Amino acid sequence: MSHPSIYSDSSEDVLEPNTLDDEDEWKDVEPDHASPSFLSFGGNVRFPNLERFLEDAKKNHSIDLVDVQRRMSLDVFGMIKLINFVRAEVAQGRLRPKVMPASFLEGDRYLKPVINDDALLYSVDEIFDVIKSQTNPLTNVPIQARMTQEEVQDMAKECNELREQVVYYRSALQKTYLEKLELQERNINEPSEQTVINGTNATSAREIENESHYFSSYGYNDIHETMLKDHVRTDAYRDFIYDNKDLFAGKVVLDVGCGTGILSLLCAKAGASKVIAVDNSSIIDKAREIVFENELDDKIQCLRGKIEEVTLPVKHVDIIVSEWMGYCLLYEAMLDSVIWARDHYLVPGGLMVPSHATMQLSLFADDEYISDKISFWKSVYGFKMSCMQARAYDDIVIRTIEADAVPSLSVIFQELPLHTVRKEELTLTGAEFLLPAKREVDQLYGFVIHFDIFFTTNRDAEIEDAKVGFTTGPSGAETHWQQGLALIDTPRFGSPGLKIGDQVQGSIALRKGTDNFRELEITINWQVKPAGSDDGDILAEGRQTWLMH
DSSP: OOOHHHHHHSSSOBOOTTOSOGGGSOOOOOOSSSSOOEEOTTSSOEESSHHHHHHHHHHHHOOOHHHHHHHHTOOHHHHHHHHHHHHHHHHTTOOOTTOOOGGGGSSSGGGSOSBTTOHHHHTHHHHHHHHHHTBOTTTOSBOOSOOOHHHHHHHHHHHHHHHHHHHHHHHHHHHHHHHHHHHHHHHHHSOOSSOEETTEEHHHHHHHHHHHHHHHGGGSHHHHHHHHTOHHHHHHHHHHHHHTHHHHTTOEEEEETOTTSHHHHHHHHTTOSEEEEEESSTHHHHHHHHHHHTTOTTTEEEEESOTTTSOOSSSOEEEEEOOOOBTTBTTTOHHHHHHHHHHHHEEEEEEEESOEEEEEEEEEOOHHHHHHHTGGGGOBTTBOOGGGGTTTTTBOEEEOOOGGGOOBOOEEEEEEETTTOOGGGGSEEEEEEEEEBSSOBSOOOEEEEEEEEEEOSSTTOOGGGOSEEEEOSTTSOOOTTOEEEEEOOHHHHOOOOBOTTOEEEEEEEEEEOSSOTTSEEEEEEEEEEOTTOOTTOOSEEEEEEEEEO
16 A cells, blocks of 8 residues: 555645654644544545544555554554554555554654644544443453353453452552552661662662663663574474473463563464563563564563563463573573562463473583683783783683583582472572593683573473473583683682592582672582592682672
């Protein structure tokens, strides 16, 4: 559909968005004529009333404003943007009526009229009156001309569920309000000893800044492209969902941290009756557009916000699906939110996807890497730059570790059954490990941390029952998580050689960052003992803490 000539030849003044002067942007002036006439989207016909205009838009231009408002949950400003967007697109012959991109809602561009004295903009409230008159106030769905007895029973059932939700929401709101009052009172009665800047506790301000940075970092395309192109990751989710369509058929699914919505799309295609996709970054706008583009908006609802703060349209869900894993599994602390969602929304007997995770540790010995990243600074074109390697031993390094740089098997130091794990269990005070050397190396340089993920078909299944899963370890195919490398501070603790059978034993502790709970602090205590030795023989030992920022 294209009408550029109609608009260019029309007596109406066509304006490009963003071309109005500030003082002329909005004038609270009614049109000169007492009875406004509505110019069609085609620009060649005027209608005496809104109903005739809406009918023409739907019949002749495939644009159903009422339906779009319902599907995209537009408010008054959203409707104004929609009208101006459609007029601008038609004027330039670019309208694709079946794909209504959510991007037109971004910014203020389409708040500015495309046509002077557009009667349609003065009648937005009337459009909402039409929507209201055509919508059942209890179910928020279009009223049908005739209803079967079965439909009446379904509607009565839905009404009862809505009443239960109202009671639930009212109780939740009251609880939240009381908790906020209690927190405010506690802050007043127990003032913080930390610095206060502009009336805001410095720690709270830092937390707000950290959270803002975390969520904004997921608003860019690059990170989502990287994750989607990680076929090990995405294929595992796809295979589990599509291989078990009977588990998803007719179910209500919650996607926590949905990103582009790929997991929601898979669940909807697998037969889920409803999918609620939640994300607190701006990527949710893209996800909403992707859902519409794939004509799955009747099944998938996108919500922006933290899962702990948004209000879901249902009281419970049957399945929670999420790709929550960070570097070294727990970096970014997204699992906390998934556990919260599980405890608040998952029905008894509901399914977590994935269902299990394990954290694993192995040894690292790679002379070439040390030469390239550490020894390099000892002489750079004949100059000493040792200060540049000062923090080389302080942080976890995310990189791909080759299998031949690992002189031991990997051992599991933590198992996380997602159906039952508690938030408190994500802090490890000291999980013990024993790593025998499987080959001889001249020097031990550090430890490698990775994780494995498993998908099972019921909450009572064990890891061994999983038919779908993947590893992020050095022996598997490369993933975007790579591995976490903790380099031993060899100037302090030395770098002993290992013979076959020598043992490195100790304990590993993990906790959230002190200044930012999404960061990770990892502490390892270790001792190197020769093969077959008693407890008194120790070749080397140390205790070191690494940070993951």
